[in-house]
Amino acid sequence: xxxxxxxxxxxxxxxxxxxxxxxxxxxxxxxxxxxxxxxxxxxxxxxxxxxxxxxxxxxxxxxxxxxxxxxxxxxxxxxxxxxxxxxxxxxxxxxxxxxxxxxxxxxxxxxxxxxxxxxxxxxxxxxxxxxxxxxxxxxxxxxxxxxxxxxxxxxxxxxxxxxxxxxxxxxxxxxxxxxxxxxxxxxxxxxxxxxxxxxxxxxxxxxxxxxxxxxxxxxxxxxxxxxxxxxxxxxxxxxxxxxxxxxxxxxxxxxxxxxxxxxxxxxxxxxxx
Amino acid sequence: xxxxxxxxxxxxxxxxxxxxxxxxxxxxxxxxxxxxxxxxxxxxxxxxxxxxxxxxxxxxxxxxxxxxxxxxxxxxxxxxxxxxxxxxxxxxxxxxxxxxxxxxxxxxxxxxxxxxxxxxx
Ligand SMILES: C[S@@+](CC[C@H](N)C(=O)[O-])C[C@H]1O[C@@H](n2cnc3c(N)ncnc32)[C@H](O)[C@@H]1O
Numbered sequence: 001x002x003x004x005x006x007x008x009x010x011x012x013x014x015x016x017x018x019x020x021x022x023x024x025x026x027x028x029x030x031x032x033x034x035x036x037x038x039x040x041x042x043x044x045x046x047x048x049x050x051x052x053x054x055x056x057x058x059x060x061x062x063x064x065x066x067x068x069x070x071x072x073x074x075x076x077x078x079x080x081x082x083x084x085x086x087x088x089x090x091x092x093x094x095x096x097x098x099x100x101x102x103x104x105x106x107x108x109x110x111x112x113x114x115x116x117x118x119x120x121x122x123x124x125x126x127x128x129x130x131x132x133x134x135x136x137x138x139x140x141x142x143x144x145x146x147x148x149x150x151x152x153x154x155x156x157x158x159x160x161x162x163x164x165x166x167x168x169x170x171x172x173x174x175x176x177x178x179x180x181x182x183x184x185x186x187x188x189x190x191x192x193x194x195x196x197x198x199x200x201x202x203x204x205x206x207x208x209x210x211x212x213x214x215x216x217x218x219x220x221x222x223x224x225x226x227x228x229x230x231x232x233x234x235x236x237x238x239x240x241x242x243x244x245x246x247x248x249x250x251x252x253x254x255x256x257x258x259x260x261x262x263x264x265x266x267x268x269x270x271x272x273x
Numbered sequence: 274x275x276x277x278x279x280x281x282x283x284x285x286x287x288x289x290x291x292x293x294x295x296x297x298x299x300x301x302x303x304x305x306x307x308x309x310x311x312x313x314x315x316x317x318x319x320x321x322x323x324x325x326x327x328x329x330x331x332x333x334x335x336x337x338x339x340x341x342x343x344x345x346x347x348x349x350x351x352x353x354x355x356x357x358x359x360x361x362x363x364x365x366x367x368x369x370x371x372x373x374x375x376x377x378x379x380x381x382x383x384x385x386x387x388x389x390x391x392x393x394x
Contacts, residue, residue, distance in 0.1 A: 169363055
């Protein structure tokens with residue numbers, strides 16, 4: 001790929017999805033985009049970039065999606081889910097006792113493992129949540145992963161990665177070699193296409209946001225704005241959970257880390273807008 | 274350091290499992306079938322048993338039932354690791370006292386995730 005084409009592609013990705021494409025990622029571009037070119041009958045990456053330069057919107061979306069990293073698994077890193085169950089949820093049960101409503105946002109839901117893990121966690125707590133309305137919203141920039149998330153169908157490999165066997169048996173049905181999430185869990189989660197770089201006020205307010213393993217792909221300025229805008233979707237006592245390699249420190253003063261709870265952040269009331 | 278007994282009639286699988294488990298910091302011993310494994314547990318009760326289902330002499334389920342009924346046999350964490358991947362087998366394993374269940378083929382990521390979920394990592 002010519003340096004000019006690479007730069008054009010890097011600028012486009014940064015603008016459209018926030019992805020920072022480092023100069024040494026040529027191999028990644030090839031392995032992700034050659035199949036896109038082939039699928040569209042384009043002869044190589046130069047032809048593909050030529051199409052992008054002509055502002056072919058369908059092609060642009062396909063390229064943006066193909067460049068996202070969608071890896072996910074159930075109860076990823078364990079700790080955030082344990083923190084949610086043992087620390088965040090008890091607080092919500094007390095503070096939301098009048099409205100009896102909890103809204104959770106999985107802001108980079110990928111193929112659905114994160115929002116479904118939350119749905120399972122809430123289903124396991126159903127004794128404490130009787131009469132409560134629990135809404136889980138999963139969003140992602142990629143239409144393709146959302147189609148998979150909505151289907152809720154996982155390979156044996158995916159179904160085993162992080163998912164305790166007792167939960168697999170309880171909340172999945174076997175279909176051939178694959179495992180499908182139970183309808184009652186599926187019904188707890190709504191999926192919507194959403195770009196974190198664009199306005200998301202239409203989603204409404206959330207009590208808790210899981211925004212994990214997506215900010216790592218953005219530059220500092222983009223991380224800051226996204227975090228600030230997430231803060232605006234949260235009430236004064238809202239909470240945020242980030243991925244293991246992510247933080248708010250040095251990026252925004254609208255959140256602050258909760259002491260001794262790795263990955264958990266609370267809104268900084270003094271700074272709330 | 275937790276010690277782990279790998280029970281499988283395939284020497285190759287035992288070798289693969291040993292490599293993964295040693296990489297995770299376990300001290301590994303091996304048995305080729307359920308009765309060998311019971312004898313081994315009688316000598317020394319491990320913290321973790323990685324257990325195949327279909328084996329000659331004594332299969333994994335029978336081993337598990339006898340282990341759980343034996344003195345101190347309620348202590349080890351038992352993780353099935355088998356090609357049997359239907360609900361009936363999984364339910365039977367859980368009923369017999371299995372803590373986790375891995376459907377072959379497995380890799381180091383799956384083993385690591387499963388051991389994390391039973392609190393061993
Ligand atoms: C590595 S996955 C993380 C999945 C899950 N949160 C987890 O931690 O396992 C990252 C996801 O972020 C999505 N993504 C990347 N850029 C995005 C953007 N600008 N807006 C919304 N989603 C984006 C990708 O499509 C991908 O599915």
